[in-house]
Amino acid sequence: xxxxxxxxxxxxxxxxxxxxxxxxxxxxxxxxxxxxxxxxxxxxxxxxxxxxxxxxxxxxxxxxxxxxxxxxxxxxxxxxxxxxxxxxxxxxxxxxxxxxxxxxxxxxxxxxxxxxxxxxxxxxxxxxxxxxxxxxxxxxxxxxxxxxxxxxxxxxxxxxxxxxxxxxxxxxxxxxxxxxxxxxxxxxxxxxxxxxxxxxxxxxxxxxxxxxxxxxxxx
Amino acid sequence: xxxxxxxxxxxxxxxxxxxxxxxxxxxxxxxxxxxxxxxxxxxxxxxxxxxxxxxxxxxxxxxxxxxxxxxxxxxxxxxxxxxxxxxxxxxxxxxxxxxxxxxxxxxxxxxxxxxxxxxxxxxxxxxxxxxxxxxxxxxxxxxxxxxxxxxxxxxxxxxxxxxxxxxxxxxxxxxxxxxxxxxxxxxxxxxxxxxxxxxxxxxxxxxxxxxxxxxxxxxxxxxxxxxxxxxxxxxxxxxxxxxxxxxxxxxx
Ligand SMILES: Nc1ncnc2c1ncn2[C@@H]1O[C@H](COP(=O)(O)OP(=O)(O)O)[C@@H](O)[C@H]1O
Ligand SMILES: [Mg+2]
Numbered sequence: 157x158x159x160x161x162x163x164x165x166x167x168x169x170x171x172x173x174x175x176x177x178x179x180x181x182x183x184x185x186x187x188x189x190x191x192x193x194x195x196x197x198x199x200x201x202x203x204x205x206x207x208x209x210x211x212x213x214x215x216x217x218x219x220x221x222x223x224x225x226x227x228x229x230x231x232x233x234x235x236x237x238x239x240x241x242x243x244x245x246x247x248x249x250x251x252x253x254x255x256x257x258x259x260x261x262x263x264x265x266x267x268x269x270x271x272x273x274x275x276x277x278x279x280x281x282x283x284x285x286x287x288x289x290x291x292x293x294x295x296x297x298x299x300x301x302x303x304x305x306x307x308x309x310x311x312x313x314x315x316x317x318x319x320x321x322x323x324x325x326x327x328x329x330x331x332x333x334x335x336x337x338x339x340x341x342x343x344x345x346x347x348x349x350x351x352x353x354x355x356x357x358x359x360x361x362x363x364x365x366x367x368x369x370x371x372x373x374x375x
Numbered sequence: 376x377x378x379x380x381x382x383x384x385x386x387x388x389x390x391x392x393x394x395x396x397x398x399x400x401x402x403x404x405x406x407x408x409x410x411x412x413x414x415x416x417x418x419x420x421x422x423x424x425x426x427x428x429x430x431x432x433x434x435x436x437x438x439x440x441x442x443x444x445x446x447x448x449x450x451x452x453x454x455x456x457x458x459x460x461x462x463x464x465x466x467x468x469x470x471x472x473x474x475x476x477x478x479x480x481x482x483x484x485x486x487x488x489x490x491x492x493x494x495x496x497x498x499x500x501x502x503x504x505x506x507x508x509x510x511x512x513x514x515x516x517x518x519x520x521x522x523x524x525x526x527x528x529x530x531x532x533x534x535x536x537x538x539x540x541x542x543x544x545x546x547x548x549x550x551x552x553x554x555x556x557x558x559x560x561x562x563x564x565x566x567x568x569x570x571x572x573x574x575x576x577x578x579x580x581x582x583x584x585x586x587x588x589x590x591x592x593x594x595x596x597x598x599x600x601x602x603x604x605x606x607x608x609x610x611x612x613x614x615x616x617x618x619x620x621x622x623x624x625x626x627x
Contacts (some may be wrong), residue, residue, distance in 0.1 A: 277532075278427050279474035283488035283540055284464045293491060297478050373480050374520040 163348050165338055170345075173332035174180055174313035180328065181245065181315045185261075187306075191254065199266055211252035217259035226252040230324050243362070245326040249318070257314055264306045268299040278375075280360050301371040308364035312357045331351065378403045379424065379438065379546055384433035386419055393419045394430070397598040400521050401544070406576045408586040408607075411596035412622055417579040418471075420596070421546045424577075425466045428503045437462050438543065464492070467537030471549040473529045475521040481508060481532045482517040492540070500539075507535040511565050527558030531565055538569075545569065548576040581626055587611060595619045 217225065230248040234241035234372035242248040253287035274294050322331035333349040336342070379401040386394040386613040395418045401407050409417050422428040423576055424435065426627055431452075435443040442462050444451045454462070485504035489495040495503070502503050511531040521529050537545060547566065551559040565587050570576055570589050580586065586593050586607055593610040595618075603610065603619050614620045 220492060273474070273476035275472055276476065279470065279476070281424055281427065282466075282486075283536065284460060284492040289491050294476055295488060298476075318553060355622075373534040374522060 159344055162342065162344060164262065166298065166345055166348065168316050169332055169336065170329065170348060170352060173236065173329045176246070176327060176355070177315065177329040178356060180249055180253065180321065180326075181311065184257055185252050185311050185314055187250075187254045188257035188261050191258040192265055195262035196269065199262065199372050200269065214259045214262055217256050218263070222252070222256050222317060223323065225256055226320060226324065228252075229255075245321070245324050247327060249321040249326050250344050253318070257310065259293065260310055264303055264310065265299070268302040268306075269295060271302055274297050285334035287370065304368040304371065306362055306370075308361060311360060311364070313355055315360065376403065377401060377436065379577065380436040380439075381398075381424070382434040384420065384423055384435070385431045386428060387431050392556075393599050394423070396433070397596075397599070397601055399400065399594065401575060401577060403575055404573050406570045406578065407592045407594060408590040408591050409577065409579045409594045409596055410581070410583070410586065410622070410626075411602075412625075413593075416598040416599040418548050419597050421468070421488055421548050421577065421579060424546060425463055425468055425494070437465055442526070448543060460492075465539055465543045466546055467540055467542035467544070468546045469530070469533050469537055469548065469550050469553050473521070473533045473553070474524070475529050475533055475536070478522050480518050480520055481513060481524065481535075482535060484521070484532055487537045488536070489539050504535070510568075511535045511594075512561065515539045515584075523531055525558055526554045527561045530554065530562045533564075533583055534565055534569075544575045544577065547576065547580065549579050551580065552583055583611070585621075595622065597622070 195210045195214060198206045199214065201299050226249065229252045230242060242251070251364065256263035269291075276294050277287075277290050277297070280294045281287070288331070318328055322334060323327050325331065327335075327350060329352060333345050336345040377400045379399070382392050382398050383394070384397040393578050399407075399412050402555055409420070414605070419428055423430040425538055429448060430443070430445055431448050432445050433443075434441065434445075435483055440462065442450055442454075442459075467490075470520055476487065479487060482501070484499045486497075487502065489500045490497065505514075505517065508514060513528060513531055513535070515531075516528060518526060521532070523534065529623075534545075534550075550566070551562050554562065559582065563582060566576070566585070567589055578590075579587075590607045592604060593607045594601055594611065595614075595616070597616075597618050603614065610619065611623065614623060
């Protein structure tokens with residue numbers, strides 16, 4: 157009974173921190189998606205400069221630890237260029253996640269686009285569509301559906317990876333949990349915290365599954 | 376007057392010479408059937424005509440207009456993108472594997488290019504697409520997605536889709552090779568009808584019955600070159616080349 161009362165008492169603080177975790181994840185994945193489309197189309201473009209630039213970006217952000225990228229943006233960047241001093245922890249975390257996740261999403265998008273049968277582009281071209289029209293009207297709409305499951309996967313990873321931001325003392329769910337655990341010396345708090353993570357990943361997976369079904373009516 | 380004329384088309388993929396000086400003329404309204412063993416370069420030839428492949432050298436006239444004059448892969452005819460697009464629109468193509476857009480219904484497949492390329496008003500595009508689908512016998516399948524159609528039905532949608540752009544020439548690359556035997560007839564009938572309506576057609580096929588019945592001329596391609604051409608009766612009953620004879624024996 158005592159344990160239950162404790163948990164109920166922690167709830168407001170935990171839920172508030174959950175808000176930070178969710179908004180950080182949603183906002184960075186949303187921004188990363190937009191950026192990733194540019195990166196993906198850049199990487200498969202015929203322009204070698206653009207293509208290699210995008211390739212290098214993706215290689216860098218997938219090839220170094222996210223934690224280091226977060227440190228770099230929050231601590232190193234202001235030292236190198238004082239004008240880029242990031243005051244807001246949330247903003248620093250958002251920027252690091254956006255830049256990092258965009259690299260992963262770009263590969264997902266590129267793979268989805270390249271998985272569409274070559275015959276689709278040929279038929280489009282034979283009908284007089286420009287390459288750009290073919291992409292917009294034929295290839296990308298088909299690629300959408302194939303992107304959903306890996307994007308969902310990536311999103312769930314991001315939701316969990318945001319716990320890394322506790323290291324720059326941003327009050328996300330993990331950081332709040334740690335505070336409660338150390339202040340009140342009660343390790344019990346990890347139980348509701350993990351349940352909250354489970355609920356949100358569950359809810360988002362459900363939403364993505366629905367979306368995938370909606371997009372596959374033609375199959 | 377010719378609607379397609381090619382002179383010494385050559386095409387190599389790396390070191391592999393796939394087309395060796397293919398010269399061919401097609402008159403308006405003519406139905407020309409290309410036969411030949413697999414790997415002879417038939418598909419590559421059709422694809423060079425509508426630029427899905429770029430020939431290495433040779434000249435192409437479409438509707439008596441010099442469209443390409445290539446040497447070492449470079450086209451020496453300078454067209455604006457618009458002019459080039461206009462010439463390409465004179466040719467419609469039907470593929471062996473249909474290549475319908477799976478995320479669009481039959482009707483939407485047929486309407487897509489007129490809307491996007493010719494900016495035809497929606498209502499007009501819909502009416503025309505409806506008429507075309509009825510013409511290929513699919514009036515009752517307009518709202519079906521390709522996955523719900525048989526191969527033969529899909530191929531007929533693909534024919535309607537190509538016709539929607541009002542081409543002067545239709546290129547067919549083995550349109551019935553991917554079909555179950557019982558579905559071949561419906562597609563061939565649509566093609567026959569098209570030929571009777573006066574469409575200029577260049578058809579790669581292994582359907583010798585169709586060639587015999589519909590073709591004005593049969594071309595036998597072998598190893599990247601035109602080995603023999605003539606009226607279907609001549610080619611089928613009295614082939615001049617040993618290769619042609621062997622090929623016909625293997626398919627008939
Ligand atoms: N994109 C390509 N790259 C390399 N080789 C190709 C390519 N397309 C066709 N070929 C080769 O060209 C030859 C002729 O092919 P194709 O025109 O498809 O013949 P057909 O249609 O008469 O069967 C074949 O040997 C084939 O392997
Ligand atoms: Mg072929």
